[in-house]
Amino acid sequence: MTDxxxxxxxxxGVSNTRTExxxxxxxxGRNEPATRRSDAAVERGDDRTIDRTGEPLLAVEALQTxxxxxxxxxxxxxxxxxxxxxxxFEIHEGETLGLVGESxxxxxxxxxxxxxxxxxxxxxxxxxxxxxxxxxxxDQRAFRRRVQLIVQDPxxxxxxxxxxxxxxxxxxxLNGMDDADRRxxxxxxxLERVGLAAEDTDRYPHEFSDGExxxxxxxxxxxxxxxxxxxxxxxxxxxxxxxxxxxxLLDEVRREFDVSILCISHDIDVVRRFCDRVAVMxxxxxVERGATAEVLQxxxxxxxxxxxxxxxxxxxxxxxxxxxxxxxxxxxxxxxxGCRFHTRCPAVIGPEDADLSEETWERLAAFRFTVQVGExxxxxxxxxxxxxxxxxxxxxxxxxxxxxxxxxxxxxxxxALTEGDLDQAEERLAAVLPSVCEQQVPETVDVEGRPxxxxxxxxxxxxxxxxxxx
Amino acid sequence: MRMGEQxxxxxxxxxxxxxxxxxxxxxxxxxxxxxxxxFAVDRGEAVCLVGESxxxxxxxxxxxxxxxxxxxxxxxxxxxxxxxxxxxxxxxxxxxxRGARIGHVFQNPQHALDPVxxxxxxLVEAIxxxxxxxxxxxxxxxxxxxxxxxxxxxEVRVDDYPHEFSGGMxxxVAIAIALxxxxxxxxxxxxTTAVDxxxxxRLIDLLRGLLDDGMALLLVTHDLRVVASLADRVLVMFGxxxxxxxxVDRLFExxxxxxxxxxxxxxxxxxxxxDRPSRNELPADGCRFRAECPHAVEACSGGDQPPxxxxxxxxxxxxxxxxxxEHREADAILDAGRAVRPAAEVDADD
Numbered sequence: 001m002t003d004x005x006x007x008x009x010x011x012x013g014v015s016n017t018r019t020e021x022x023x024x025x026x027x028x029g030r031n032e033p034a035t036r037r038s039d040a041a042v043e044r045g046d047d048r049t050i051d052r053t054g055e056p057l058l059a060v061e062a063l064q065t066x067x068x069x070x071x072x073x074x075x076x077x078x079x080x081x082x083x084x085x086x087x088x089f090e091i092h093e094g095e096t097l098g099l100v101g102e103s104x105x106x107x108x109x110x111x112x113x114x115x116x117x118x119x120x121x122x123x124x125x126x127x128x129x130x131x132x133x134x135x136x137x138x139d140q141r142a143f144r145r146r147v148q149l150i151v152q153d154p155x156x157x158x159x160x161x162x163x164x165x166x167x168x169x170x171x172x173x174l175n176g177m178d179d180a181d182r183r184x185x186x187x188x189x190x191l192e193r194v195g196l197a198a199e200d201t202d203r204y205p206h207e208f209s210d211g212e213x214x215x216x217x218x219x220x221x222x223x224x225x226x227x228x229x230x231x232x233x234x235x236x237x238x239x240x241x242x243x244x245x246x247x248x249l250l251d252e253v254r255r256e257f258d259v260s261i262l263c264i265s266h267d268i269d270v271v272r273r274f275c276d277r278v279a280v281m282x283x284x285x286x287v288e289r290g291a292t293a294e295v296l297q298x299x300x301x302x303x304x305x306x307x308x309x310x311x312x313x314x315x316x317x318x319x320x321x322x323x324x325x326x327x328x329x330x331x332x333x334x335x336x337x338g339c340r341f342h343t344r345c346p347a348v349i350g351p352e353d354a355d356l357s358e359e360t361w362e363r364l365a366a367f368r369f370t371v372q373v374g375e376x377x378x379x380x381x382x383x384x385x386x387x388x389x390x391x392x393x394x395x396x397x398x399x400x401x402x403x404x405x406x407x408x409x410x411x412x413x414x415x416a417l418t419e420g421d422l423d424q425a426e427e428r429l430a431a432v433l434p435s436v437c438e439q440q441v442p443e444t445v446d447v448e449g450r451p452x453x454x455x456x457x458x459x460x461x462x463x464x465x466x467x468x469x470x
Numbered sequence: 471m472r473m474g475e476q477x478x479x480x481x482x483x484x485x486x487x488x489x490x491x492x493x494x495x496x497x498x499x500x501x502x503x504x505x506x507x508x509f510a511v512d513r514g515e516a517v518c519l520v521g522e523s524x525x526x527x528x529x530x531x532x533x534x535x536x537x538x539x540x541x542x543x544x545x546x547x548x549x550x551x552x553x554x555x556x557x558x559x560x561x562x563x564x565x566x567x568r569g570a571r572i573g574h575v576f577q578n579p580q581h582a583l584d585p586v587x588x589x590x591x592x593l594v595e596a597i598x599x600x601x602x603x604x605x606x607x608x609x610x611x612x613x614x615x616x617x618x619x620x621x622x623x624x625e626v627r628v629d630d631y632p633h634e635f636s637g638g639m640x641x642x643v644a645i646a647i648a649l650x651x652x653x654x655x656x657x658x659x660x661x662t663t664a665v666d667x668x669x670x671x672r673l674i675d676l677l678r679g680l681l682d683d684g685m686a687l688l689l690v691t692h693d694l695r696v697v698a699s700l701a702d703r704v705l706v707m708f709g710x711x712x713x714x715x716x717x718v719d720r721l722f723e724x725x726x727x728x729x730x731x732x733x734x735x736x737x738x739x740x741x742x743x744x745d746r747p748s749r750n751e752l753p754a755d756g757c758r759f760r761a762e763c764p765h766a767v768e769a770c771s772g773g774d775q776p777p778x779x780x781x782x783x784x785x786x787x788x789x790x791x792x793x794x795x796e797h798r799e800a801d802a803i804l805d806a807g808r809a810v811r812p813a814a815e816v817d818a819d820d
Binding site: 102103239240241242243268269306307310311313314315316317321323324326328373374375376383 | 522523613617625636637672694695696699718719736
């Protein structure tokens with residue numbers, strides 16, 4: 001290595017401050033983390049052990065957050081965006097839970113609802129056994145101190161005209177620490193523990209790189225010694241190597257500060273490396289949750305499989321994706337009936353009474369739902385309707401459909417398309433190709449010890465789970 | 471040709487770039503953002519430029535067709551030849567080539583879209599600007615392009631304004647506009663960075679289809695997964711220079727340059743590397759990565775960028791690293807590369 005630069009020295013701050021961290025723990029009057037191990041404790045293969053038998057730190061039950069859609073000057077409610085619609089999960093002490101899903105799935109709304117930044121419509125949130133909605137006065141202030149948020153883009157998190165030392169100290173002042181010298185001492189300590197230098201307090205945000213700014217954001221969350229940190233895409237604005245550094249820092253932080261983390265991320269690599277457990281969210285609902293290794297290796301819900309199967313492999317010879325039937329994410333103000341994923345689900349269940357082979361059904365399901373959401377192939381235009389052969393070819397329709405009623409309905413739909421009548425085609429297909437997935441809301445069932453909300457795992461429904469081969 | 475450069479022109483290449491140099495004036499001095507970069511892209515081929523922010527990959531792309539803002543940037547050297555035309559020649563009308571023959575997609579789609587015109591108007595403008603097309607035909611083509619990039623109900627959405635599209639949708643519209651001139655070469659700078667994995671998969675499929683139809687692709691990304699899914703050949707860039715180059719399968723099988731290995735390593739493990747010096751502080755000679763390199767030796771300092779040496783006798787897969795000099799033992803470093811290679815992840819998952 002070349003000469004030791006200030007940044008080299010700065011970087012080692014994290015690992016060199018064990019004693020300081022102990023001092024800080026005494027200062028905060030916190031005991032050592034629980035060392036009780038039981039059979040239910042999750043061994044992570046590193047030195048962290050999570051006890052999942054006791055009372056969870058955070059327990060969320062049937063949480064709903066809806067936004068009203070209003071019309072006119074009276075602001076009459078005409079509909080609701082069901083951003084979070086009946087979500088339940090727990091986070092135990094020291095645990096990191098990953099929350100994954102596409103944009104619009106309600107991940108961020110969920111996080112904001114937990115923190116009280118969005119008003120909850122229904123459901124309960126318990127923190128350390130207490131119902132958060134019933135907290136007031138000192139208890140409420142304590143809750144606000146014990147739960148901290150880290151946002152995605154650190155550039156949004158700092159006032160460009162405020163020295164970072166002040167910015168990091170702000171939560172301390174807000175929590176009633178009036179002694180400026182003491183604030184300064186804590187800030188300097190925390191800055192060093194996130195890999196920055198005590199001298200950095202006088203600098204301004206623009207003097208820091210994005211990675212360093214994210215370290216500052218983490219420092220600001222940590223100064224008040226929280227028990228739960230909600231990190232909303234903490235690394236997605238960063239380069240791969242900087243992202244790796246920040247994850248390493250958060251890993252260090254959760255050990256030293258003994259915090260639980262709710263990590264919202266669309267990045268499977270972040271979840272795989274960092275989260276003990278993962279919950280998969282689609283259109284306001286959690287469809288599957290469980291231990292990260294299990295969910296990533298044996299995903300059960302078709303949506304989880306689509307998400308994982310959309311991530312390109314690091315092996316250039318493996319270039320297959322698992323694609324949804326359609327790409328359109330439905331409007332959360334008007335979610336699909338039954339299972340909300342059914343319009344995109346590659347494993348949507350075929351009609352019970354019809355005599356169709358699995359392969360025929362898959363092609364017909366793709367036909368039905370592409371027509372329904374209007375994702376028509378390039379050659380199919382309603383302004384200039386195609387002939388029947390083009391429709392058959394463009395949608396790759398099966399030639400011999402065994403079931404006469406279905407065959408007739410599909411031909412009607414093809415004819416409707418040649419006449420430029422998309423609605424008629426949609427209607428005919430819906431009539432002859434019904435699915436239990438659109439008719440019934442799926443129950444949440446236990447699959448290898450984890451909750452999965454999919455009809456294919458429901459023993460009352462005549463459909464087998466598909467095998468997963470990745 | 472100077473030492474340290476690989477012959478890049480096969481004579482047949484659609485695009486060939488040789489010893490390209492671009493400087494940027496900043497308040498902290500002059501940055502050699504592109505510092506002697508050479509490569510070629512053939513028809514139907516996907517070449518990926520991989521690196522982090524500040525590595526010079528975006529400035530490289532913007533220098534090719536002169537869209538890099540000048541000043542503060544200035545292209546100070548090198549040659550860029552596109553289909554036999556010298557793009558660095560002042561007599562060349564770059565505007566007739568941009569859009570029509572070389573399409574650009576930027577990371578932030580809102581930069582490519584004008585908020586006061588409907589996307590249809592913008593597409594029609596792009597289509598008619600590059601060919602003699604009747605208004606009605608241009609509009610039909612606009613709808614076709616939107617369908618091609620996967621915009622549902624394209625015939626309705628063509629009249630919508632950019633703000634009515636979500637980030638992923640806007641990125642697809644930006645790609646549609648870049649494709650409007652039916653370009654021979656698409657230069658795409660982080661086209662999938664801000665989008666969901668499902669949309670990313672869809673866009674990758676779209677780009678693969680265009681490659682099959684003979685379009686060439688120069689893709690800039692920091693995401694090794696996107697590289698693995700699209701690239702034929704890979705160029706790894708750091709500090710304004712290419713440090714490693716090769717066919718995607720071989721480079722992923724044995725990442726050779728210590729920098730490339732560090733990139734792969736960041737997909738796994740928690741090993742923390744030293745903080746990065748900013749690019750103003752990078753060494754000005756020899757190997758630009760040496761300040762961060764765990765294997766750096768005396769020979770890494772001074773002179774030009776280290777020459778490209780074959781990796782394990784492979785003349786197509788080369789690394790600009792003194793360890794791959796025939797007189798040196800590179801085995802230890804290659805082994806380090808094997809340890810971080812992606813196959814390790816695949817094994818662990820199965």
